[in-house]
Amino acid sequence: MSISTTSTTTTSPPTGPIVAVLAFAGIVVSLMQTLVIPIIPSLPDYLNASPSDTAWAITGTLLAAAVAVPTMGRLGDMFGKRRMMLISVTLLVAGSIVVALSSSVVPMIIGRVLQGLASGLIPLGISIMRDILPPQKLAGAVAMMSASLGVGGALGLPIAAIIAEYADWHMLFWTSAALGIVAAVLIFRMVPESPVRTGGKFDFAGAISLAIALIALLLPISKGSDWGWTSTTTLALLAISLVAFLVWGWWELHTTKPLVDLRVSARRQVLLTNVASIVFGFAMFAASMVFPQVVQLPEATGFGLGGSMLLSGLVMAPFGIVMMLISPVGSKITNAYGPKITLMLGAVIVAVGYGIGIFAMHSIWQLVMIAMIIGTGVGLAYGAMPALIMGAVPPSETGAANSFNTLMRSLGTSFASAIAGVILANMTMSLGSSVLPSEEAFSTIMALAAGSAIAALIITAFLPKLRAPIADTAPETADDIASALTSSK
Missing domain, CATH: 4.10.860 (DNA Excision Repair, Uvrb; Chain A)
Known part of the structure; x- marks a missing residue:
């Protein structure tokens, strides 16, 4: 097997536009995940179907993403990461158009599955950064790309709520298609193909x-x-x-x-990072389960704020904005002290945020404050995880390894959704003829999320220390990448 590599220091294109385009594409893909949330209660009426059938519009996307992420990562290593990113965006646009034209449940599900197949774009974007950016720019770019996942998810709620309230629901998906086309054009024009290929058979x-x-x-x-x-x-x-x-x-x-080199994945740095990612994925998603419901529950519950879906989305928006704003800080910490320290610091901040949230979720300003604290910690952690992975795998495995790590985070969010759902269904209160989740249910979820962040901290503490930094040379091996990510410029 021959692996083609090119020095990143001799032919490096301008990095700013490339990082901006990749981050924008990541936001577009992550927007797709939350775009449908405001209209879930109305989907049975829109599509003339039962709630159990329309629920597949969410489940189908989840399953498609789980399959696509590791597959696209390996295909990117083999045939070109930029090429697979363009295919991913094309699937997103196709799925958005199918849903935008739909009026029944089957095409809706088909379109959402196609949208889910685009989920491999973000780890592909992180991987292509390793191949084409100079080492001193890598940590900041990776942190920015990782933050796009949270930014798109958090901003998607208020944007989708506004569109759903003031326009036909199909406009949500025409908007998604338009943004996807813009992302595809920008990737095609601005992002060079990675010089690293593995070849071989899939x-x-x-x-x-x-x-x-x-x-x-x-x-x-x-x-x-x-x-x-x-x-x-x-x-x-x-x-x-x-x-x-x-x-x-x-x-x-x-x-x-x-598809995934399990011998590489069994290395302590890769294995523990992936385990920490599962646990941290749980902690990250808990806020999305708690805050919107607390905002929208009636004030008569004694803790609900009686707000609208739009207000609940606006409460979550600072979560994503802070993730983007904190990414440069996270890259500086990674450059100075290494991604292990950045991940540990992020876990501590998330645990503090949820710890405060157990006792302070009785007003909008409190929820916004907690969202900003948690967003800060998640932004630091999500920027550090790909850096840890890339510091332990060879260039030929970057796409597959980053995609597998993204899959681990997704599994964590899936576990969070299931566990939180059980808690909310079993810890309830009566309000007239309605049965609603109790305040203790939300406090329990927040406590579990804080515990998950602490567990991620403990797991991360067992990661190996990366070796001392090297001189200003382009990283050609996994060890060199690890050193570059810890070098203080």
């Missing part, structure tokens, strides 16, 4: 077995509350998932061109 058996394992795991996680956590369907899917993961792991260890 691991179809690994991709299929991993897809089966992930779908069989995420289906009961997302639908377990409807099916029953001890139902035959739920237990059977979990058993299938376990078997499929074992088969996938065996195959990946025995094939010469694996």
Whole structure:
């Protein structure tokens, strides 16, 4: 196998426009995740379908993303990361147009699945940065790209709420399609292709077995509350998932061109970062489960604020804005002290934010303050995770490794959704004829999120220390990348 590499210092293009375009594309893709949230209660009326059928508009996107992220990462390593980014954006645009033209549930689900297949763009963008940017610019660019995930998700709620309130709901997806086209043009014009390729054959058996394992795991996680956590369907899917993961792991260890190199993934730095990512994904998503509901619950509950969906979206907006603003600070900490310290600091800040939130969620300003604290910690942590991964894998594995790490974070958010759903369904109060989540339910979720952040801190503490920085040379190996990310410029 031959791996093509080119020095990043001799032919580096202007970095500012490239980073801006990649971050914009990441925001466009992450907007897709929250675009449908304001209209979920109205989807049965819009599509003339049952709530259980329209729920697949969310579930289908989740499953498609789980399959697409690791697959696109490996394809990017093999055939070009920019090429796979363009394919991802094309799928986003196609899915948006399908939904925008839909008036029934089947095309809606098909379009949302196509949108979910675009989710591999963000880890691909992070990976291409490693290949084309000079080392002194890498940490800041990675932090900015990672922040786009939170920015798009947080800003998507108020934007979608405004469009849904004042225009036909189809405009949400025409807007998504338009933004996708802009992103595609900018990527095509501004982003060069990565010089790093692995070549070889794609691991179809690994991709299929991993897809089966992930779908069989995420289906009961997302639908377990409807099916029953001890139902035959739920237990059977979990058993299938376990078997499929074992088969996938065996195959990946025995094939010469694996989808995910498990031997590389078993390295302490990669393994612990991925475990911390799962736990941190839980902590990050908890705010999205708590804040919008607290804002919208009636004031008669004693803790609800009686606000609108738009207000709840505006409360979450500072979360994403702070993630973007903190990314330069995170890159400076990473350059000076290493990504391990940045991740640990982020975990501490998130734990503090949720700790305050347990006792202070009784006004809009309190929720905004907590969202900003948590957003600061998440911004630091999400910028450090790809840096830790890239510091431990060879250039030929960057796309697959970053994509697998993104998948781990997504699993954490899926677990958060399922666990929070169980808590909210079981810790309730009565208000007239309505049964609503109690204040203790939200406090419990916040406490679990704080505990998750502390667990991520403990896991991160066991990461190995990166070696001392090297001189100003272009990183050509995994060790050099690790050193470059810890160099103080």
